[in-house]
Amino acid sequence: MKLLEGKRGVVFGVANHHSIAWAVARAAAAEGAHLAVSHVNDRMARRVEPLARELGVALCGPCDLSEDAQIDAWFAQVAEVFEGRLDFVVHSVAFAAREDLAGAFVDTSREGFALAMDVSAYSLLGVMRRAAPLMADGGSVLTMTYVGAERVVGNYNVMGPCKAALEAAVRYLAHGLGPAGVRVNAISAGPIKTLSAAGIPGFRDMLKHAAAHAPLGRNVTPDEVADAAIFLLSDRARAITGEVLHVDAGYNIMAV
Numbered sequence: 001m002k003l004l005e006g007k008r009g010v011v012f013g014v015a016n017h018h019s020i021a022w023a024v025a026r027a028a029a030a031e032g033a034h035l036a037v038s039h040v041n042d043r044m045a046r047r048v049e050p051l052a053r054e055l056g057v058a059l060c061g062p063c064d065l066s067e068d069a070q071i072d073a074w075f076a077q078v079a080e081v082f083e084g085r086l087d088f089v090v091h092s093v094a095f096a097a098r099e100d101l102a103g104a105f106v107d108t109s110r111e112g113f114a115l116a117m118d119v120s121a122y123s124l125l126g127v128m129r130r131a132a133p134l135m136a137d138g139g140s141v142l143t144m145t146y147v148g149a150e151r152v153v154g155n156y157n158v159m160g161p162c163k164a165a166l167e168a169a170v171r172y173l174a175h176g177l178g179p180a181g182v183r184v185n186a187i188s189a190g191p192i193k194t195l196s197a198a199g200i201p202g203f204r205d206m207l208k209h210a211a212a213h214a215p216l217g218r219n220v221t222p223d224e225v226a227d228a229a230i231f232l233l234s235d236r237a238r239a240i241t242g243e244v245l246h247v248d249a250g251y252n253i254m255a256v
């Protein structure tokens with residue numbers, strides 16, 4: 001039996017075929033899931049729609065997670081195509097203005113900090129407020145974080161506090177939604193070359209550093225993150241919630 005056979009899931013965060021969300025969507029479809037895949041705007045639609053068609057998704061459309069009206073409209077469509085039932089959500093979304101990822105952290109503007117927090121952390125609450133009522137039989141929610149939440153990574157800047165807030169939100173949501181049988185977890189992935197990663201100055205050095213210091217002596221692939229994601233989304237992880245699972249070749253355990 002496939003791990004997600006017959007389950008209905010929403011995936012946020014596919015930008016192109018390099019996206020971690022795309023690897024998760026592909027793996028989920030291969031495990032028998034029915035999917036609704038969103039993209040952030042019309043510019044992204046050109047890339048995302050052909051990918052979504054490859055998977056034969058039930059729904060593909062825009063949903064900017066910084067706009068409540070768009071989240072409402074998206075979940076109204078999800079409820080319709082999935083007949084009011086949802087089993088899982090993949091939230092693989094983050095954003096910070098380029099100028100806030102360069103230069104000194106102390107110079108982050110009030111607007112830049114608020115924008116990054118809104119899209120990268122608050123959006124998980126915005127999503128779950130609409131998704132949880134559709135999870136009448138319980139469900140599984142997964143978001144993506146990075147070791148920069150726990151420790152300082154040069155140039156990660158404002159995204160560090162955003163990921164720390166996101167990880168705390170995972171625990172608070174797990175507590176709040178646990179009685180309804182909804183599990184909420186995060187994967188802390190090692191660095192992977194994607195569109196978002198390209199916005200972080202010195203990202204190639206981060207890749208080199210992680211590979212040089214991780215116990216497994218290498219970086220991770222989107223498919224390896226997707227394999228762990230499928231486990232957390234599936235009933236195999238039915239007793240796991242509020243967890244941050246590192247999929248980083250062991251990098252996070254190292255000191256010297």
Ligand SMILES: NC(=O)c1ccc[n+]([C@@H]2O[C@H](COP(=O)([O-])OP(=O)(O)OC[C@H]3O[C@@H](n4cnc5c(N)ncnc54)[C@H](O)[C@@H]3O)[C@@H](O)[C@H]2O)c1
Nearest residue numbers: 013014015019020064065093094144146191192194195196
């Ligand atoms: N690539 C890495 O090294 C790495 C490591 C650990 C964690 N992550 C996290 O994984 C997640 C996915 O990133 P990725 O590396 O696959 O890059 P990506 O650029 O492919 O994905 C980021 C997604 O966020 C979406 N997005 C941005 N603003 C949005 C908004 N307002 N509404 C809806 N969607 C919006 C983008 O359209 C894009 O699809 C992010 O949370 C990222 O922080 C990435």
